[in-house]
Amino acid sequence: MPDSGDVQAVRGANQGDSQVRVYAVAPRENADPDEIVDGFLEAMTSDDPGFATARKYLTNEAARTWKPEQSITVLTTAPNRDLADRNADPDNQGRSYPLSGRKIATVDARHAYQPFSPAAYLQSIHVVQQPSGNGKGKEWRIDSLPPGLVLGEADFLRNYRSVNKYYFASGQDWVVADPVYIRQRQDPVTRMDPVTQTVRALLEGPTDWLKPAVDSSFPSGAELRKGVTTLTPDDQSTLKVPLNGKADLVGAEPCRRMAAQLLFTLRDLTSVNAEQVELQGSKGQSLCRLGKGQATDEFAPVRNAERDENPYFVDEHHKLMMLVGAGKEARAPVEQVPGPLGKGTLRLGSVAVDRGETRAAGVGESGRDLFVSSITTEEEPAPAILRSKAVKPTDRLSAPSWDGRGNLWIADRDPAAPQLWMVPDGTGDPVRVRAPWLTDDARIESLRVSADGVRIALVVSRGGDTTLQIGRVQRQTSGDEPVVSVLDLKPAAPRMESVTAVSWAGPSRLVVVGKEAGGVQQIRYLQTDGSTSATSVLPGLNGVTSVAAPYKGSVPLIADSGNDGIVRLVPGTNWQPVVKTGTSPVYPG
Template identity: 85%
Template sequence: MIAACGGLLVTGCATMPDSGDVQEVKGANQGDSQVRVYAVAPRESADPDEIVDGFLEAMTSDDPGFATARKYLTKRAAQSWKPEQSITVLTTAPDRDPSDRNADPENHVRTYPLSGRKIATVDARHAYQPVSPAPYLQSIHVVQQPTANGKGKEWRIDGLPPGLVLGEADFLRNYRSVNKYYFASGEDWVVADPVYIRQRQDPVTRMDPVTQTVKALLEGPTNWLKPAVDSRFPSGTELRKGVTTLTTDDQSTLKVPLNAKADLVGGEACRRMAAQLLFTLGDLTSVRVEQVELQGSRSQALCRLGKGQAAEFAPVRNTDRDENPYFVDEQHKLMMLVVGGREANAPAEVPGPFGTGTTPLRSVAVDRGETRAAAVGQSGRDLYVSSITTEEDLSPAVLSSKAVKPDDRLSAPSWDGRGDLWVADRDPAAPQLWMVPDGTGDPVKVRTPWLGDDARIESLRVSADGVRIALVVTRGERTTLQIGRVQRQTTGGKPVVSLLDFRPAAPRMESVTAVSWAGPSRLVVVGRETGGVQQVRYLQTDGSTSATSVLPGLNGVTSVAAPHADSVPVVADSGDDGIVRLAPGTNWQPLVKSGTAPVYPG
């Protein structure tokens, strides 16, 4: 195998120093997209060990069509192998064990066991699915076949695992996460749907990353999110045949040629199609797209939309406004933190009954518009909702728990972007998840048939789009992070809300302490891996991560809160250190010595 950066052939590189001693450079750094790997064809008379090792390395390359990798296969195996259909991700590159030569005394075939620790799969729709690390056991079968000139024999692979099998480092070097965007069913705002595309040209489709991303959007949402979202693109819409490259013009406009399925779309539908594209392409740092123009099958312009116009479809509006975190101070009052300056400012008092201290508070949540807050009283029994912009008397509790112990009562609440309020009652006698429409309506019991099965909701956070919910759940000795899909229906004029298709978001963590949303499809999670120390790290909602996702070390974290925008600090409750902040490019800094339960709006 050969790895390269530009025209320089090395085992891994980013820049070439012009002085100093020559040093060894190790390749396949986790997520290092600067490294290019080129496949090497099998040499003449290669033994079966070389054939297997060469093929395993060739799978990690950018070789167009995986043509070189196919040279290690028999003709039949090369025709049937579909590397684009799936990816199996292991903690490290697969281990190739020696073959059992005694199984074939006549020396015509070899079987090589492959082993490793499986941590995820990626399906044909580019969806990443993590799994709790588990043994991976497969095999590669090698046979002797006549050479092309018929004068001898050569070893080739005729049986192999499906798709690609990659170590995590090679996977992150070759693939990157992007968010596709679809509209929440029946709503006018978009929902992020993370998938993985190639960092560079796709070996199979020959498409550049921009074109791959557009193609993935047109293929529709991933199977997990599909029941909760809609695409405004007509069914069957694809890129015009033969399009493999999409580039912007000097006005940063991206023209996207579509097939005839899009020719008859109306103005409003086209605007929403363009909005899906703009949100999706906003994740690609390699291209700056200020507006998109959709074109029909005859290159006719269907519509144009700019980023400013697309903002009306965002689940969080007014994103230019500063986001402010809030917390409960040592007098159990609601206070606001000012975290944007270089120096930590004194907390600001909040208007309304939560800021007076007349009702001591245990936990809080502030709505996305920062006009109302929900708070659980100090005893954990009652949930209140009140204005935080005007002075008013405290209204009666909207919900109460009957649990005997305070820690078995109400969890910290959470607002979604629709203005609905969520809270869990952890009463062992009657565990229940509640949704309060608009924060003031009659509480709705959320359908969670699994909740009574020795499961307890420790905390929850609902996404801004209201389609997904993150739950910290204890079952037995383990506390895990689960992501569920929210389904809303109306039956007999009454709302019916269910949580469906839960999946693990941090399967490699043995214990999860706290979670916060940190944008459209990213979470900040506090937890501990088996045998490890507590970490604060970023995770995608599909459970994927990277080497750069771990935040600087912080001890004794009990809660964490992240903003919707990257430019605002993360805040956390770190026990003895009080409430601290982490601004981009800095280390943790103290904000308030005494205080608990920091939250950003949501």
């Protein structure tokens, strides 16, 4: 139970059950202006084709110019409709109704979700009288309204769902997730089913934030063939995707990459059991086919993702240990790894294991030095790859992190010279990462880089606030030197007042430890675009300082819970103690 904080009145809201449907009701004859406004706000939450019923609440001109598909404004609850403000229309030609609420996100025309710290939302709806349809009187209709749709969070989650589109990392052969929101059911404007909406969103190209770091193999102007609103796999589990003439002349390899983007994108749609994709040209001719297994083998950011990952931690003797069978036994046995970081003499403060589980990077107990060594064979300790000059141990190196290409990332938190570093292949000369936002008042507390190496999750403290930010990784070559930048930081958990720890939990999902304003510490799943759902909160756990999640969800989460040591969370259960004393729990990555 909370033992502090103010008592606040809250409005009840359902949790956005996707099985509930709202059917719009047309305005009744001689409806008063209050009914017109309330009926329109309700009609916006429906699946009515073309929002035809909602448009009946508008004047002819407003109905013609209103574009519900251009944006969505998401509020914590349905918008409050206040009493009409008579002073807003001194000529008494109509009535203005203030709308208020707490805005938490927007969705743009490219389906990209942008979260905000809850902020006041103030707009208005204006109604006027116009001649009725039979010409015998007048009726109230809306002639001015906010752009797009305005929905409470529950209605938004009932009508929309998150899916990942996939594009290729710039100049590379592995894919990167790009989360967007589509309608749960048929889209009222395009009349497309969810599969077709998702394919159309993929063809439209990446969201603005991700676009500078990824490529699409679809040629410019490629679209679904005109009139396609439904896509369904045939009895051989093949999804045939008919494209327009822009795709007719694509070569065999670009076509395979196009098919791979489709296969990865469709994985999030559980209603689609597509084992392969066939792309078709403008006249129905087959352009290419690709199977799900081929796409995974050739283009996945983690090529060995089918095997179970092992969790690791640093024990009370500052040695790297591996948990054996952590998903099966109540008290998992531990095994000291070979090499300088395990059975050797080096004493560790934090650690990261590469995706192939053959090497580990360790920061020494003092936080000053970064070492990399094998964890499969015995060898002599190599010299430190990187060294911090900071005076205080807490100002030195952060815990390291590996991307799926074998590159190692780490932050030096020295107040005199804060830096973000990338070590190519874990053994090359460290590359100073360009981070223009890393000024004197910003400090990287911890970092985790995605498997695709295109996005990086950063816990950043600035001015007393500790927030979770997602940065975009861009790579260039200047002469013979690689240039790596982390740009355009965006908040990933704006509703959390402070963030303690973060871990990637798959291609585009994070596990975050933090607190909302006036709340207690919680652990929850978030999408990288900052969106969440009512089912994303995990069982509570006190004093969590770090958390680690596997790339796939078949093995448990692990965390450092202070007095309870290393604990795990098997799906469907509560947290269980595994090792009494230990720190820095990690999965490969």
